[in-house]
Amino acid sequence: MATRLKEIDAVVIGMGWAGAIMARELTLAGLHVVGLERGPDRRPAQDFALPGIRDELKYQQRLELMGDNSIDTITFRNRPDQLSLPIRRWSAFLPGEGVGGTGNHWGGAHWRFQPDDFQLRSYLEGRYGAKAVPDTMTIQDWPVGYDELEPYYDRFDKVCGVSGKAGNLKGRKIQGGNVFEGPRSSEYPNRAMPSSEGGSMFAAASTSLGYHPFPVPFSAASAPYKNIYGVSMGACQECGFCTRTACEASAKASAVTTIMPALRQDPKFELRTRAFVSKLLYDKAAKRVTGVLYTDMKTGMEYEQPANIVVLSGFVFTNTHMLLHSGIGEPYDHLTGKGQVGRNYCYQFEAPAVAFFPEKELNPYMGSPGGGVVIDDFNNASFDHSGLGFVGGGYFAGSSGGAPPIDGRSVPAGTPSWGSQWKRETVKWYYHAVHFNTQGSVYAHRDNYMDIDPTYRDALGRPLLRLTYNGTDNDHAMSRYLLSRLEGIIKAMGPAHYELRPRPKNFTIVPYQSTHNAGGTIMGTNPGNSVVNRYLQTWDAHNLFVMGASTFPQQHGYNPTGTLGALALWSADKIKTSYLKNPGPLVHV
């Protein structure tokens, strides 16, 4: 029998980016907030310190900062007619765990979606005709526009101290920035990071072909920075270890480097770590949740935490699973198309390439993801898709650097994988590789979804979430096209050798590809096309707000975190200005 605790103003489930933003904004509004985090605390001064943080085996290979699959995982299959089996250890994607969540180990690529992405279906049908979108493609317009979200994108930039170069300031296009982006109300808080040599080579070749290169917007401070919450960040040290690990300089933005230092000082906030939320307590008749049930993993005790507002801000899988397991909303049925919870699961279609330049000295272990150079000429609304046979797109990035020795060695295909010749080739090419990536969109398909697994259970005895996903013909065609355009740029760089790495036909949960998952609790205009409204409030419980990429109707050709943070700030603002005064549905249909 769970022990019932005293009711509080708001409880936040999951202290990653969205949860920390919401906790900070609600405490600033005077609410008492409890943050429940199922993993451990992460304190940069102790946990992310030199020299131990520079441990490629521990962080990059053994995945120190990732979720514990022995406690909780998902099952996976490519098609609805297959047997779904558990992901026994994360690989293709790496959800984080602990305070800061996945934001501790991200690479810091900080993007906004294009204005037309927010009206995707209308844009495509308007430009290419009503048949441009196949029947099986269940994409939809967002219920919020770029212009509405822009102030919150801007605010999130100033939480993170993002380093970059604007390409569209209030409608004025600026060469050297992203001329395809929506209008920004202000320049990035910090100047762009210096390009890696590989990035500079990519920029020169792109320019020669008439494209529009610019530095990747990087969610780290290129110089010491104090953010809008009064938290100080250090300057990026170009260590070359960024992704899958954390930052000893508190330069890379994460909840623990940009928000938690302020929250920890706030008596209105209480953090409970190793507090595993198992269920939302739902009063269907009243259309509200009364609180949450959680297990304190340190004592084994189960608690009921009543709350006036419940913020569900876990990873995509956690959010979707929590609603399904708590009986909130109607589960999606892929055969009938009915039900909303679990619908429109989308991955990210990244396809890489590598090229070798024996005459260049690229010091591959130096640098940051901010040293990458990108072009956005092949994203959704950047170019004409007429006659191409697909919709969608993505940006291309080129960079050298960030190649630690266990996982960062590239050799041409056909090189032996061991022995003396392998060694010679490894040494021959280590300093001379430039890496590329295409960050492709994934547009929702009716057979890509999440539901409850009939067989496997987690450590608390709950049935696992089941993911059914495969790459679609549209997304494969899109990705092949992006790679073919990228190939032109690579050729213009004049490499001794290069290789494109197209995606395999079937999605596979090994090896690592991208942690960008989306959908499951999507946003929309009414309960018939979504789980949450434009303010991330669930249609089925007015005091339940769901945060994160699980609310994206589909995946666009950019990394999700910039939009995820902006949405959390947008939702928090609406709660503060409207919901607290008059609790109830914020959108009436």
Next chain:
Amino acid sequence: MAKGTIPRRDFLAAAGAAGAGVAAAALPAAKAQAAPAQSAEVPTETWLVLTAEEAAFYSAVADTIIPADALSPSGTECGIPVFIDRQLASAWGAGARMYRAGPFHPGMPEQGYQLPLTPCDFFSAGVVAANAWSHKTYGKTFDRLTPDQRIEALTVMETGKAEFEDFDARAFFQRLLTITMEGFFSDPIYGGNRGKASWRMLGFPGLPATYADKIEEYRNKRYVAEPRSIADFS
């Protein structure tokens, strides 16, 4: 035994014990220290989890995957069997943070690893299967093969043409290759990459890796530094 304190001489002797001098043969510089006549009596407690058979197997594999040449010492000299022993004895080796509940099905390749075995169990079973196959094919366990036979045997495993009894030879080889490379390239605090041999080979400077003031200075110019490990800063 505290981490990082396995005496080199004990390690070499233990590796040689079951390796019938093969490991020692690959280690001409160390041979004099290794007192080969007594090696068979060296207690197996030198290892945290490896049996003598497993230690001999990993030494032979490490020296085939990472042969001694102008670029680096051999895998065994670099401490790879020590690394493997400690990894298999670690929480990771014991299957920490791995979902291990049944039911079990082989599944599709897209569904990834689906066995109940922990990494430690998987490698243990793999060595038994590999040596049984080696015995059937060559009349000897893997560690007793000639260097050329070892290369041939690993190639057959890698290409999926070796048929182990009730065990996936190719999957075993891939994991063997991965853990060997991890041992060669990881920070020396884990027992492999002795003397930062692989970092010297690559030109990887290790720590502290604070390059903010070096990006421009070393643009298209090789940066050279004596590699330093976590232990050098601890």
